[in-house]
Amino acid sequence: MTKALAIETRDLSKRFGEVRANDRISMQIASGSVHGIVGENGAGKSTLLKMLFGLYTPDDGEILVDGESIKFADPAAAMAKGVGMVHQHFMLVEPFTVLENIILGAEGSRNLDEAKDAARVVLLELEKKFGFNLPLDEPVENLAVGVRQRAEILKALYKGAETLILDEPTAVLTPQECDQLFALVELLKGQGKTVLFVTHKLHEIMAVTDDVTVIRAGKVVATRKTTETSAEELAELMVGAKVVREVAREKHKEHKLRLALKSVSCTNDQKQTALKAISLEVYDGEVLGIAGVAGNGQTELLEVITGLRDVSAGSIEMSDVIVNAHGVSTDPISLRCMGMAHVAEDRLKTGVVESMSARDNIMLGYQREPDFSKHGILKLKDIAAKADEYFESQDVRPRNPSLPIGSFSGGNQQKIVIAREIARNPQLMVIGQPTRGVDIGAVTKIHDQITELRNAGKALLVVSADLDELLAISDRIAVMCEGEVIGVMPVEEADERTLGLMMAGQRLDQTANAGSV
Amino acid sequence: MAAGVNKLPWWAESILLPVLNLLAAFLVSGLVIWSLGEDPFMALSLLIEGAFGFEEAISYTFYYSTNFIFTGLAVSMAFHAGHFNIGGEGQAMLGGLGLTLAVFLFGDFSPLLSVFMAIIASAAFGALWAFIPAYLQAKRGSHIVITTIMFNFIASALLAYLLVGPMQRPGGQMPESADFPEGSSLMGIHDVLSVVGIPFEEGPMNLSLLIALVCAVGVWFLLWRTRFGFELRTVGQNPNAARFAGVSVPRMTIYALMLSGGLAGMMGLNELMGEQHRLMGNFTLGYGFVGIAVAFMGRNHPVGIVLAAVLFGALYQGGAELAFEMPNITRDLIVMIQGLVILFAGAMEHMFRKPVTKIFERFSAGSAA
Numbered sequence: 001m002t003k004a005l006a007i008e009t010r011d012l013s014k015r016f017g018e019v020r021a022n023d024r025i026s027m028q029i030a031s032g033s034v035h036g037i038v039g040e041n042g043a044g045k046s047t048l049l050k051m052l053f054g055l056y057t058p059d060d061g062e063i064l065v066d067g068e069s070i071k072f073a074d075p076a077a078a079m080a081k082g083v084g085m086v087h088q089h090f091m092l093v094e095p096f097t098v099l100e101n102i103i104l105g106a107e108g109s110r111n112l113d114e115a116k117d118a119a120r121v122v123l124l125e126l127e128k129k130f131g132f133n134l135p136l137d138e139p140v141e142n143l144a145v146g147v148r149q150r151a152e153i154l155k156a157l158y159k160g161a162e163t164l165i166l167d168e169p170t171a172v173l174t175p176q177e178c179d180q181l182f183a184l185v186e187l188l189k190g191q192g193k194t195v196l197f198v199t200h201k202l203h204e205i206m207a208v209t210d211d212v213t214v215i216r217a218g219k220v221v222a223t224r225k226t227t228e229t230s231a232e233e234l235a236e237l238m239v240g241a242k243v244v245r246e247v248a249r250e251k252h253k254e255h256k257l258r259l260a261l262k263s264v265s266c267t268n269d270q271k272q273t274a275l276k277a278i279s280l281e282v283y284d285g286e287v288l289g290i291a292g293v294a295g296n297g298q299t300e301l302l303e304v305i306t307g308l309r310d311v312s313a314g315s316i317e318m319s320d321v322i323v324n325a326h327g328v329s330t331d332p333i334s335l336r337c338m339g340m341a342h343v344a345e346d347r348l349k350t351g352v353v354e355s356m357s358a359r360d361n362i363m364l365g366y367q368r369e370p371d372f373s374k375h376g377i378l379k380l381k382d383i384a385a386k387a388d389e390y391f392e393s394q395d396v397r398p399r400n401p402s403l404p405i406g407s408f409s410g411g412n413q414q415k416i417v418i419a420r421e422i423a424r425n426p427q428l429m430v431i432g433q434p435t436r437g438v439d440i441g442a443v444t445k446i447h448d449q450i451t452e453l454r455n456a457g458k459a460l461l462v463v464s465a466d467l468d469e470l471l472a473i474s475d476r477i478a479v480m481c482e483g484e485v486i487g488v489m490p491v492e493e494a495d496e497r498t499l500g501l502m503m504a505g506q507r508l509d510q511t512a513n514a515g516s517v
Numbered sequence: 518m519a520a521g522v523n524k525l526p527w528w529a530e531s532i533l534l535p536v537l538n539l540l541a542a543f544l545v546s547g548l549v550i551w552s553l554g555e556d557p558f559m560a561l562s563l564l565i566e567g568a569f570g571f572e573e574a575i576s577y578t579f580y581y582s583t584n585f586i587f588t589g590l591a592v593s594m595a596f597h598a599g600h601f602n603i604g605g606e607g608q609a610m611l612g613g614l615g616l617t618l619a620v621f622l623f624g625d626f627s628p629l630l631s632v633f634m635a636i637i638a639s640a641a642f643g644a645l646w647a648f649i650p651a652y653l654q655a656k657r658g659s660h661i662v663i664t665t666i667m668f669n670f671i672a673s674a675l676l677a678y679l680l681v682g683p684m685q686r687p688g689g690q691m692p693e694s695a696d697f698p699e700g701s702s703l704m705g706i707h708d709v710l711s712v713v714g715i716p717f718e719e720g721p722m723n724l725s726l727l728i729a730l731v732c733a734v735g736v737w738f739l740l741w742r743t744r745f746g747f748e749l750r751t752v753g754q755n756p757n758a759a760r761f762a763g764v765s766v767p768r769m770t771i772y773a774l775m776l777s778g779g780l781a782g783m784m785g786l787n788e789l790m791g792e793q794h795r796l797m798g799n800f801t802l803g804y805g806f807v808g809i810a811v812a813f814m815g816r817n818h819p820v821g822i823v824l825a826a827v828l829f830g831a832l833y834q835g836g837a838e839l840a841f842e843m844p845n846i847t848r849d850l851i852v853m854i855q856g857l858v859i860l861f862a863g864a865m866e867h868m869f870r871k872p873v874t875k876i877f878e879r880f881s882a883g884s885a886a
Contacts, residue, residue, distance in 0.1 A: 342761070352755075367747055
């Protein structure tokens with residue numbers, strides 16, 4: 001085994017606004033090895049990869065390729081140094097054939113036929129070496145996802161990749177395709193290539209990698225030899241030690257059922273099943289936390305509750321009234337009138353209009369209320385007064401509500417949004433990712449506000465990718481995986497490891513067994 | 518993180534950039550004129566003289582401007598809801614048809630009623646003509662750029678059929694209707710001015726200019742002072758947020774496009790009731806398309822649109838005078854100059870944005886240091 005390093009990073013850092021996406025990342029990737037990078041969503045894996053591939057410029061630190069310090073200006077520069085990347089979302093032109101896709105940007109001739117013929121010779125050679133068998137003349141749109149991924153890998157190899165970065169390569173694959181991929185990764189390693197395998201699925205790390213680096217909140221928390229670690233240890237490292245943050249919490253007294261989901265199913269935008277017969281209950285005076293790896297139905301769950309998506313089966317009741325069921329749907333404005341508030345999980349996509357002023361944004365969703373308009377005419381003075389009031393009470397900076405909301409930091413945007421949503425004293429609050437992209441100072445304030453609402457007898461449902469956050473603010477935690485609720489447990493019984501395993505799809509009884517191993 | 522949000526002060530955005538675009542267009546036009554052996558500065562002064570130099574010229578300039586105010590407002594109304602209405606031309610034709618039907622229906626009872634009904638009908642027909650593409654966009658996802666363009670052709674064919682068929686002037690050979698009944702017209706501004714004792718030379722500028730200006734104020738009020746306008750702009754800028762706020766995006770698309778079509782439809786008031794006093798097959802003459810450039814140049818704000826409309830009106834009128842005065846400058850060249858303005862103000866709108874933004878960044882960095 002050669003000890004030469006294919007890629008090394010030294011104190012690589014990248015900030016976005018006040019968020020440190022990558023904080024002094026140092027890691028060493030041995031040449032000819034398969035190196036895993038694991039971390040939760042939002043841990044900073046993508047940022048790291050984008051810097052390695054020349055899509056982002058590091059703020060600080062350096063990247064060494066084959067021992068040589070490199071500054072990549074763009075992906076082309078990275079490829080010239082033998083770093084290739086297979087993105088999670090493939091970069092293929094669907095109507096073009098595999099061959100055409102592979103030579104795209106590296107045709108080498110003005111005459112397309114000549115270019116293709118030349119490339120075909122090289123590709124057949126490569127295919128033989130790595131055991132590919134791709135239909136080179138088939139349009140990509142006719143191919144299965146796994147085959148497309150191979151085309152991407154072949155493309156990177158054709159362009160001279162010595163190190164291949166695979167970003168969440170199994171996210172779109174069937175189990176059989178996954179096995180084929182793992183075999184291919186072994187083969188690549190056998191031919192001396194270096195593979196950087198990025199995932200949040202622990203069993204994949206255990207199956208294919210030689211070494212593994214765990215990233216958490218933008219920092220490297222551990223590097224292990226895969227043979228010397230276990231999925232359990234990695235899970236713990238990934239989610240981190242429980243931060244003991246005592247939130248003054250009163251035990252809730254008399255509680256009324258505020259929100260009930262009864263065997264709710266729904267489909268996503270691609271008409272695939274997103275929720276499978278989910279049942280959940282939220283009572284007054286409690287916070288129900290929803291944990292899960294992003295993309296396991298949490299988004300759709302928020303949408304069916306808040307009136308943005310119809311259910312395909314089952315029913316949702318709020319305050320004992322059916323609000324969403326087959327043939328029944330309630331629009332967001334009516335739900336707000338019933339006392340529901342919604343902090344959207346993707347602020348810029350859904351929760352605010354980025355280009356409009358903060359002042360305009362404070363009435364979004366409430367624009368028809370008498371506070372803000374009368375006979376259809378906006379009450380500009382009242383709106384301005386309300387905005388000033390929110391800015392004061394939430395300490396939003398800079399204190400200028402006429403700026404477009406997009407020019408505020410994530411934390412300040414979220415403060416404005418939360419001020420807007422709690423202003424009408426809602427009975428039920430549905431919150432998606434309360435502190436995503438929010439700076440540390442604002443996080444504490446937001447958590448305190450959530451607890452205050454709970455203590456005031458409100459019902460809260462909080463979806464978060466941050467387990468620490470859920471453990472700090474929830475009374476009960478439900479874990480979602482692949483559109484199902486894997487289990488619900490009181491926060492006293494929950495810990496990161498159990499939740500982590502449940503997030504990976506293990507049911508409560510199984511996790512109990514796993515715990516005893 | 519908030520890249521791209523309001524990097525320029527408003528005056529640079531709304532005044533400096535359009536002026537730079539305009540200067541660039543004039544510079545290129547000047548080079549062409551110079552290469553033809555004419556003096557570009559002379560040409561410019563003739564153009565300005567021809568547009569504003571005497572009362573009749575002013576009348577013509579504002580007569581053309583009226584068309585552009587209507588069509589520019591129409592484009593911007595749809596734009597604020599996130600859509601490109603390329604169908605102003607067809608909607609104007611249908612508006613013209615509507616007002617023609619109204620004047621023939623009511624003209625014999627009372628001229629005042631017929632004028633009133635004509636205004637309503639022009640807007641209503643334009644709105645209905647926009648409704649079909651809007652509905653197809655909102656409910657079926659048919660792209661509105663494509664459907665509105667196609668509806669221009671349908672409108673044109675419909676008008677051609679009616680004007681050589683059932684609506685043709687009895688005994689006439691031209692594709693045009695009979696003259697409107699006596700009194701079913703909008704007064705010339707010169708007539709109005711003479712009533713109050715101000716002498717003004719006769720010209721085609723008529724009361725529809727005032728209607729257009731009222732519409733401009735109305736559009737401003739609707740978009741920025743009403744809840745409806747807030748919801749409309751929300752749909753245009755972030756449909757997800759609109760849904761979050763309980764606004765029905767399809768419904769708002771339909772409303773916005775109908776308002777847009779109504780505004781375009783009212784263009785016929787100026788052309789037909791102000792000047793021609795009969796319906797003609799091709800009275801829209803591309804004003805619907807120029808409205809796109811007017812809206813862009815006016816930054817989709819009613820004040821900007823009125824200013825841009827005056828500019829284009831001046832180009833039309835002054836250009837015609839220029840072609841008359843300078844033998845080497847033909848009518849085609851005037852069309853080219855107008856085209857250059859559209860090119861620089863519309864298609865290449867962003868050409869100066871980057872350099873100007875850079876200068877501002879350097880300037881603000883310098884003043885901060």
